[in-house]
Amino acid sequence: MSPRTVSNRWLAFMTFLKHFKITGLTTRKDAPKFVEEEPEAYTKEEMNTFLAACDERRRTLFRFFLMTGCREQEVMYATWPDIDLKEKTFRVRAKPEYGFRPKSWEERTVPLEPGLALALERLQKGLKRGNLVFPTRNRKPNTKMLVACKGVARKAKLDPEKFWLHKFRATFITWHADAGIQFISYQENIDTTSPLGQALFTIVSAVAQLERDLIRERVNAGIRHARACGKQLGRPRRTVDSDEIVRLKDEGASLREIAKKLGIGYGTVRQRLWRADTSNRKKTQR
Numbered sequence: 001m002s003p004r005t006v007s008n009r010w011l012a013f014m015t016f017l018k019h020f021k022i023t024g025l026t027t028r029k030d031a032p033k034f035v036e037e038e039p040e041a042y043t044k045e046e047m048n049t050f051l052a053a054c055d056e057r058r059r060t061l062f063r064f065f066l067m068t069g070c071r072e073q074e075v076m077y078a079t080w081p082d083i084d085l086k087e088k089t090f091r092v093r094a095k096p097e098y099g100f101r102p103k104s105w106e107e108r109t110v111p112l113e114p115g116l117a118l119a120l121e122r123l124q125k126g127l128k129r130g131n132l133v134f135p136t137r138n139r140k141p142n143t144k145m146l147v148a149c150k151g152v153a154r155k156a157k158l159d160p161e162k163f164w165l166h167k168f169r170a171t172f173i174t175w176h177a178d179a180g181i182q183f184i185s186y187q188e189n190i191d192t193t194s195p196l197g198q199a200l201f202t203i204v205s206a207v208a209q210l211e212r213d214l215i216r217e218r219v220n221a222g223i224r225h226a227r228a229c230g231k232q233l234g235r236p237r238r239t240v241d242s243d244e245i246v247r248l249k250d251e252g253a254s255l256r257e258i259a260k261k262l263g264i265g266y267g268t269v270r271q272r273l274w275r276a277d278t279s280n281r282k283k284t285q286r
Contacts, residue, residue, distance in 0.1 A: 006032045008210040040167055041174035046158065053156035057126075058148060060119040061134050065165060067113045069172035072165045073100055076141050078133040085121050088112040098141060240264055242272045249273060 010032050017025065042050070047066065051059050064075060074092050077100040082091045093107045094100065102108070112120070120133070130139035150160035191197035226233060240262070248258045255273075259266045 003032065005209075005213045008206060008213060011206070012210055039170045039174060041171040042163075042167060047171070049156050049158060050152060050163070053152050056119075057123065058152060060116075060123050061145070062149065062152070062168065063116055063119065064134075065168035066172060067116050068110045069169050070110065071103065071169065072145060074102070075134060076100075076143065076145065079131045080124060080133060081131070083112075083120060083133065085117055085124075088114060088117045238264065240268060240272060242276055245269055245272050246276050 014026070014031075017023070051062065054062060061075070064070070064078075068075075068090060070078075070090075070092065077095045077098050078090065079095070082093060083089075084091075088111060090110045090112055091107065092102050092110065094102060094105075123133070127135075132139065132141060134142050134145075136142050136144075146165055149163050149165060153160040153163040223233065244262065245258055248261065249255075253261070255269045256266055259269045262269075
């Protein structure tokens, strides 16, 4: 565990003991200490290079991350009714149909930069149908945004290990802070322009980090327990008949028709046909 995580666990445990009036077991000197690291953010040069390597659709996606400070699932489940292009706002709200709820069950409205609003308007005109703003080709929630992010970084000749989605959120906050824009939350009564507000903001951030670490630990414990019980994790493997795919292709069926008939993905059909074609070529050369 990181030093920060150790400190958060210590704080949570001490709070638990204090609640049950158990005191005197430790002193202040026993509390673990750590150096508060500066949040990692992208530089403007990195962002310019990164966005230049994107096509228009991905550029709009990653600009949305950068200019709204939204979390991954907030972007993943964003729908067009959430976006008001006239008022240039984006509303983060629960999506029961996708099993999504905002963090802490709190909906909010985020302003959109005019250039981003225009890019979204162009994107909306280019989409044939569907409710999601950034869907997959099958108009389903896009769970591969991180993969796309790292792919663009490679294309731009940047280090993909230094690119992840939450870093856009940190960059959003950092760039605003560098510009002298302070954070004020009327709902939580936090104002970072004052010393007390900065202290409260730090405490709230520590509690949020603790919650995230606890969730990760429970998930990892569940995975370890499942593996120890012999359970196979991940999507169940499916047997694919390559000969049947080749036969249907020879009969004139399209790749999408084959995929639909056999209940497999379009990419799987393409891959199996490519393997079959490569195998036949090698046999012919022999």
